Each structure stands twice: as structure tokens, then as C-alpha cells.
Amino acid sequence: MKKILVATDGSDASLKGARVAFQVARPFDAAVTVLSVVPPIVLPGDAPWAPMDEIHLSELKRGERVLSETLAALGETALNVSTRVMLGPVAETITEVAESGAFDMVVLGSHGKGAVKRVLLGSVADRVMHLCTRPVLVVP
């Protein structure tokens, strides 16, 4: 266990996931990467006046805010922690980062901010489960 990837969207489950990731990383002195992926905004094609670049920039800023809130909630740690914000389809981007970085474990919340309460497994977690070839830990 040398490298752990945690995906977060600021939801309760993903915060719990980040806690578990830090806990597992500790005895191995593993490096933890906290990743926030913001989905691209899709607008109808007849809205050409929309300032897409500005919208995406503000979305990336939102991702950074999620990361700093997550780190603040976890408090000070002696671990080697890095953060990353990316724009793209969420499950696919998490999978891509996990595989290209050869992470030993990917930790996800079972559902993020978007999920309906009664479902146990959200769509992003479900999709990563099916796409990713690295071990995936889903935390409810």
C-alpha cells in the first residue's frame, strides 16, 4: 500500500471515505491524493453566448473549495497528501487518474451530493466499480 486515491465531492460519504483513506495510509506511510472532479456543464447548442470558459473556471474553483474543505475537516496530518482538481466526466476521470497513476486503492463515497437518499450506491461509484481495474473501496 503505497499510493491511495480518494475522490471527493464534499458529500458526507466522500468525507467518510477520505477519513478511511487517511487511516489506512498511516501505518504504511502511503501517499494520499485527494481528487475532486467537476463535471463539464452541458448547455443546449443554441446558447452560443454562454461564457463556457468562465463557467468552467468557476467550476474548477468550486472543486478547489471542496478540496480545501475536505482537508480542513480532516485536520492536520503527518501524511504526504496532495490534491488535484479535474474537469471531465466524473467516473471516467477518476478511473483514468487511478489507472495512469497506478494507485493501490481508490476510495469513494457510496453516493455523492447528487444521489437519491434511498439508493445505497450512487451512479458514480457504480460506474467506477465497473470501469476501474484498480482495487476500489466504497464507503457508505
Place this chain on the structure above:
Amino acid sequence: MKTILVAVDGSEPSLKGVRAALDLAKGVGARLELVYVIPPVLLPPSTYAETIKKLEEANATMATHALDKAKAIVAGAGSDCDLITLHGAPAESLADLAQAERVWGVVIGAKGHNAVSRVLLGSTADRLMHICQKPVLIVR
């Protein structure tokens, strides 16, 4: 002390699961419980009773064999574990056992013996993800 359930069916991914579970257990400070689930034998009622008995015996032998193989890995890492054999539908039985207060989470191989090679996630792992209310680690 919390425990981590490790689903074992003797397949290669499930043995990998045991190794990953050892790491996870070290991180969260838990003890391992290796679980083999014997699926129900479904045969028409007219089947000769001796045949059913033989099948059940064969299943029990497979369970012991798979659990022993998995236990050897745990022992090799200098750890101890408990062995559990359950009867029932695999994903449902694991999810039910995971409800117990002592259980921290479940580790399962992405594919067991029965999965088609081209799928990344087998049906038991997929189903467990959707019904389990504790963290689940899928290992490949």
C-alpha cells in the same frame, strides 16, 4: 475489536482479496473473518437423495479447501483469522452478516469462479455493492 469479512471462493481474485484485506485490517485495526458461502443446491425434487447428499458433501469439501488456502495466506503474514461457512445466496448472505455490529466492512474479489472473462465486475461483487450497508473493497 472490529472485524473485516473476506469473501473467499478459492478463486485467484479472492486470494488477492485476502492479501488486500490484510493491508486494510492493518489500517483500520481490525481482525479478519474469512467467509465461504455455499450456494443452495437447486435440483428437481425427484432427484435421488443420495445425489443431493453427494453434492452437498462436495460443496463442503470445496469450502474447507478454499478457506484453508486463504487461511494459509493470513498465517503467512503472521496474522490470525476466523473461518465462517454460510449457506445461501452469496451476496445476500455476506450483506446480512456485514450488518453485525462487529463488522467494519467486506472485501471481495471482483470476479469469482463463475464470471465471464470479459466482464470486469462479477455478479456477486456487483450485487454486494448495491445491498451492503458497510464499506466494500473490490479487489482485482
